[in-house]
Amino acid sequence: MTPAAFRTPEIGEDTPELRARLHAIWATEPGWKGWFTTVDHKEIGIRYIITAFVLLALGGIEALVIRLQLAGPDLNLLTPEQYNEFFSTHGMTMIFLYASPVLSGFSNYLWPLLLGSRDMAFPRLNAFSYWVYLAAALFLYAGFLTGNGANDGWFNYVPYAERQYNPGLNQDFYALGMVLLGISTTVGAANFIVTAFKMRAPGMSINRMPILIWGTLTASVANLVVVPAVSLAFFLLWLDRQFGTSFFQTSGGGQPLLWQHLFWIFGHPWVYAIVLPAMGMASDGLPVFCRRPLVGYSLVALSTVATMILGFGVWVHHMFATGLPGLSLSFFSGASIVITVPSAVAIFAWLATIWTGRPVMTTAFLFFASMILLFVIGGVSGFMTASVPVDWQLTDTYFVVAHLHYVLVGINVFPVVGATYFWFPKMFGRMMDERLGRWNFWTMFLGFNLGFLPMHLTGLFGMPRRVWTYPAGMGWSTLNMITTIGSFVFAIGVLLFFVNVARSLRSGAKAPADPWGGPTLEWAVPSPPAPYNFTVIPTIASRHPLWEEALDESRGRSSIARGMMLDHGKETVTTTPLDAEPDRIVEMPEDSWAPFLLAAALGVLFFALLLKAWAAIALGALLVLAALVMWLWPQRRLLEREPAHG
């Protein structure tokens, strides 16, 4: 059978017969084979989230060990070398292996449901980005578990990281692991960008996208162009260490500051990449519990983009103390101060939403709302260090540690836990326990602030970061003990969260399709959704398709139960980038071994590179090539080949 090159999509109703037909087309084969080959964005999203939470727990345990070592003066729980590995691995885990992947997980799961599509633009690439993430996490932790973990802090400055000062395999594990992880982040970013521009339901013009889409899209554009900077930096470091090059070696005319530039050209946009999607979650979640639309949608969407544009121009504020020319410092200081404006726009939009709404105090609401407070505290301490003279006082002290934890825990962990309470019913068809949720929230909130608010003082009193221990009589002992107690209370709060998830999975109350009365498309489909997401492709007439009767914003009403059926195969529709007019019927790929095999081949290749085992490197490269050819071989079913030919 030759599929026609052009077709008029048939319009139909959401019927049980159509559902059964689509189910047969879209469902992943059960059993281990389906587990390795699935390209369903919902399955991949949940795997991302679970893996990221496991790494959050590991990074958290490392943090607790660090806090025990610092609980009092002159303690010897860890040796200085072990301490270096613990705090570096803690930072690496939380920033690279938890904070970004967990947001990718939520976005992977939610995007097609929010957009009214049946999957992401590139489902196999989606599976691949998960497998490579898993491979990179295993690679990096293989280093840690064999005593070869990262040990120069998560931003890994040269010359400490060079071989003459750090002869073990630690930095080679870190360098190659980060290059591997960069592949996952980059392909994931490309997938999000194309999905946002091509996979929206008809009628979802660009000014009708949920804010989470704006957040992840903006973060993905940034990741696409800044991740190569850090991958390159780590690759050059590996060459310096293993092949005697002089990129960062002053003895060969190299430039140690080049490391810092490449790292922070990536690093600072990355900070926004790991908070903007989480801010998007709050922007979409808060209004549901305030029973009104978000105040200032357009301003919030534009300030999301503005934050990232400015975010490309602030990296040198991490390098104020390196002796760069004053004019350059002034420019970056100015940009770092200006960037508070778009952040403040979001804050005031959330406050106005709560102020003018009728808040329902659910656990999810508490997490989203508390983020506002934590964001203000972390934002103000960031604003302070944006000033060069203040930064000269505070850099490399615990003040900066307190600041970055308010930002990353406040604007990533809190909204992510809130998002779990909010979307868990959609994912698993069960509600999370609200009573345990309150305990969970208050323990985390009080523990976090008890631990990290006093840490600002620890920094102001001059305690440098990264020190293994400190003598008594410096005035730091009591504050450190309070921080240690707070961090354990916070950890108990996170544990309560995991307990709630585990209990609710087994015995939570059954969730209806729309437990919270939400406005967006994911609440229009059953909990959990069918493999094909939408029986018919919806048409969108407003920003809040499920609130149209209540809001009466426009004459038109979105069509959810009637639309294009697209049941000739594994099909969905793509639309134009701005207006979301239908422009193509696309065949989606079946489940495939190629993503797993390519990721496994890359894993072989990177372990071979680590050991400089040339035969294994050649084998790994051949496996990568074979997996790529298998993946890209033109398929008739995907209409990459002419069926009449060949």
Place this chain on the structure above:
Amino acid sequence: MAELVLARPGKLPVGPVGRHGVGQWGVGALIASEAALFAYLLFSYYYTGASALPGWLLEPTPKMWPALPNTLLLLASSVVAWLGEKGVERGNRAQALVGLLSAFAMGAVFAGVQVYEWAEKPYRIGTSSYASLYFATTGFHMAHVVAGLIILAMLALWVALDFFSPRRRIVVSAGVLYWHFVDAVWLFVFATYYLTPYLGFAR
């Protein structure tokens, strides 16, 4: 009175048609990311060079032979690859094969000349930061040339197997677009390492 809005599109293309399709966007994203990688490589050169001591440039007057003709050869291979793509577009399999295989041959000669240039250099990758940057940047480009050559070879194989038609040919367009990128980015590498010393950079 509110009314239901329902998208009722007319005839839509099914799957990729010509060079248009979702895959085109994917290759665009890949190229954007790769272009960023080369931007950081060249930034590393300019930053290190601008802050280096005099004498950093190991080649203050780079030789144009054989680099300049080699550059022109690579550019010409882009035109030839484009002619091959046109062959697929017109359903002319002979033109397609000649175009893709000639582009492959020209790219292979470029790579060979580049290896010869490397061997002729009086310095090695560990000699100094200039040498490290030179070999890393041209090495990264070489890796992209090799990837591009494999792509051209696969495209030629698939054309030989008669996979494509004027309608279903997005794979060819995507592969050739990547080859154009490999050639275009070389201009920036060439300008940086071979031309800017004459403009006085880092001398």
